[in-house]
Amino acid sequence: MALVTSGVEDRSAFLAHISSQTEMLYSETEYRGIRKKGRCDFLYYVTASTGAVATGAAIWPLINSMNPTADVISQSRISVDLIGLAVGARITVKWAGKPIFIWHRSLKTIAQARATPLEDLVDPIDYRNENPNNSQDMSALDINRSADEAGEWLIVIGVCTHLGCVPLGQDGSTVGEFGGWFCACHGSQYDPSGRIRKGPAPRNLDIPPYSLGPDLILTIGA
Ligand code: FES
Numbered sequence: 001m002a003l004v005t006s007g008v009e010d011r012s013a014f015l016a017h018i019s020s021q022t023e024m025l026y027s028e029t030e031y032r033g034i035r036k037k038g039r040c041d042f043l044y045y046v047t048a049s050t051g052a053v054a055t056g057a058a059i060w061p062l063i064n065s066m067n068p069t070a071d072v073i074s075q076s077r078i079s080v081d082l083i084g085l086a087v088g089a090r091i092t093v094k095w096a097g098k099p100i101f102i103w104h105r106s107l108k109t110i111a112q113a114r115a116t117p118l119e120d121l122v123d124p125i126d127y128r129n130e131n132p133n134n135s136q137d138m139s140a141l142d143i144n145r146s147a148d149e150a151g152e153w154l155i156v157i158g159v160c161t162h163l164g165c166v167p168l169g170q171d172g173s174t175v176g177e178f179g180g181w182f183c184a185c186h187g188s189q190y191d192p193s194g195r196i197r198k199g200p201a202p203r204n205l206d207i208p209p210y211s212l213g214p215d216l217i218l219t220i221g222a
Pocket of ligand 1: 160161162163164165183184185186187188199200201
């Protein structure tokens with residue numbers, strides 16, 4: 001079970017909290033519907049890919065922004081239990097007012113991401129403020145952007161670096177030409193490392209500060 005906790009420790013309380021927050025969850029279909037109406041502000045949604053459903057993994061993502069106390073907490077740190085998140089699954093959580101894309105990447109996706117040479121990248125350098133998990137500016141190689149050495153986990157901020165729309169792709173469809181995310185606002189395309197490959201966005205997707213332990217508890221926030 002992938003469980004997002006933001007001060008809701010008890011499971012039953014957590015589930016009750018989810019149900020009280022359902023109005024804050026947007027499926028990608030709903031998101032697109034809103035987009036068609038011309039709204040291009042930050043819309044936060046939670047979605048799990050079909051891969052997760054197919055394997056029967058129970059995922060309980062939570063967007064937690066209406067409770068004032070939890071909202072204050074979300075500005076600093078949240079924890080996400082990634083155990084049970086199937087290979088291929090993508091989920092979105094909210095941290096510090098931003099959607100955070102979490103992707104349990106397959107071996108095929110990792111191989112694709114790691115085979116991309118720096119020369120093919122629009123933005124080959126991740127500066128420290130773009131990936132605060134690195135102690136210095138680093139090349140945008142996949143190994144420097146993924147959360148673990150093997151590259152199974154990718155955690156990026158789901159905000160297009162062009163004008164701030166939330167790119168599509170978290171449901172596994174509309175992933176664009178490069179298999180990562182597609183920003184429908186003006187056509188920016190990101191690869192499976194969250195690197196900009198085509199379109200007007202000038203930079204790779206930013207990476208939040210986080211730690212991922214061997215127990216697969218992801219802590220996002222300083
Ligand atoms: S905001 Fe993403 S392409 Fe313009």
